[in-house]
Amino acid sequence: MTTLHTRPQGRQEYYETLRTLSQASVDMHFEAFRDIAWDEPEMSIEYDDPRFILNDADEIGRHPWYKTLPRERQIEIGMYRFAQIAKVGRQFEQVLIAGVMHHLIGMEDRNPEFRYAMHEVTEETHHVQMFQEAVNRFGTDIAGAPAWFTKLAPLITSAGSWFPELFFVGILAGEEPIDHLQKSIMRAGGSHPLIDRIMQIHIAEEARHIGFAHQYLEHHWPDLGLIKRQLLTVMFPVTMRALCDVIMIPSAKARADMGIPSEVAKEIWWSSDDSEKLLRDLFSDVRMLADNLGIRKGPARLLWKALGIDGQPARYRSEVSAAAD
Numbered sequence: 001m002t003t004l005h006t007r008p009q010g011r012q013e014y015y016e017t018l019r020t021l022s023q024a025s026v027d028m029h030f031e032a033f034r035d036i037a038w039d040e041p042e043m044s045i046e047y048d049d050p051r052f053i054l055n056d057a058d059e060i061g062r063h064p065w066y067k068t069l070p071r072e073r074q075i076e077i078g079m080y081r082f083a084q085i086a087k088v089g090r091q092f093e094q095v096l097i098a099g100v101m102h103h104l105i106g107m108e109d110r111n112p113e114f115r116y117a118m119h120e121v122t123e124e125t126h127h128v129q130m131f132q133e134a135v136n137r138f139g140t141d142i143a144g145a146p147a148w149f150t151k152l153a154p155l156i157t158s159a160g161s162w163f164p165e166l167f168f169v170g171i172l173a174g175e176e177p178i179d180h181l182q183k184s185i186m187r188a189g190g191s192h193p194l195i196d197r198i199m200q201i202h203i204a205e206e207a208r209h210i211g212f213a214h215q216y217l218e219h220h221w222p223d224l225g226l227i228k229r230q231l232l233t234v235m236f237p238v239t240m241r242a243l244c245d246v247i248m249i250p251s252a253k254a255r256a257d258m259g260i261p262s263e264v265a266k267e268i269w270w271s272s273d274d275s276e277k278l279l280r281d282l283f284s285d286v287r288m289l290a291d292n293l294g295i296r297k298g299p300a301r302l303l304w305k306a307l308g309i310d311g312q313p314a315r316y317r318s319e320v321s322a323a324a325d
Helices: 011-027 071-104 112-137 147-162 164-187 193-223 226-248 252-258 262-271 273-281 284-293 299-306
Strands: none
Touching: 011 112, 011 193, 071 112, 071 147, 071 164, 071 193, 071 226, 071 252, 112 193, 147 164, 164 193, 164 226, 164 284, 193 284, 226 284, 226 299, 262 273
16 A cells, blocks of 8 residues: 555656656547547437436436336436436536636646646637537526535635645546446447447546546655644545435436435435445545555545545456446
């Protein structure tokens, strides 16, 4: 395990990794309106398309309440669910972009972090465009993130300048759950071709973004002062849990629009054995990161358990259903 005072990579090795990531962004990147064939017949949105029925990879889709609904209602809810995830994803990416720009405004010259972070912002901008274009094509107003998240967005983005390490934790708190959900859906057979294409693009580029956030935190942790270390030790699991709910749990308005009964919502998020395991599974990668930083032990470990996100760490990034029991 990495100790508190040992960098997993030296500065030059870390910078070389950033240059590799930057070149990868040059060699393989996607554009929202070039790499998705929006107007091809196979991409059209039809309101009786059974491919919008949620499969068991989605926590709504595998609940008995959803499975007993008429086929038409399953399609209707599935369409809204995909659009709702896309809209919340768009809002989260906007916060990410703004926070990263706060972080970069005072960065010194010749720091490779600047170049890679700008590649990431460019890619996230295209994600915002493809998410919103998808939402627009569903033809109905979709509820996005909870009101508290959108109202606090300016404060959240400002953390990019005054506490960038905490902001990067927030980036992972949003990206890790949606990455887990999208990969699970694709492994289960996917859905509509338009949704599948969007998820393929997002999964491919988010792999670099998540990798950068992990390496950024591991590299900069030894430079943090005592107060920031203690604060980050506590705020790491709290931030993970709070932003996970923003990504994974539809807002009250969205739940009402989909007609999800309150007792069903409680079971889905996170009061059943199945949903509790899902919550733990979402954070196996970040548990590995927290252990590398040495911050998931002692009293802090109790906080992870209280928040329902403790468990075994992944052995490597993106391990499928890492031991979470």
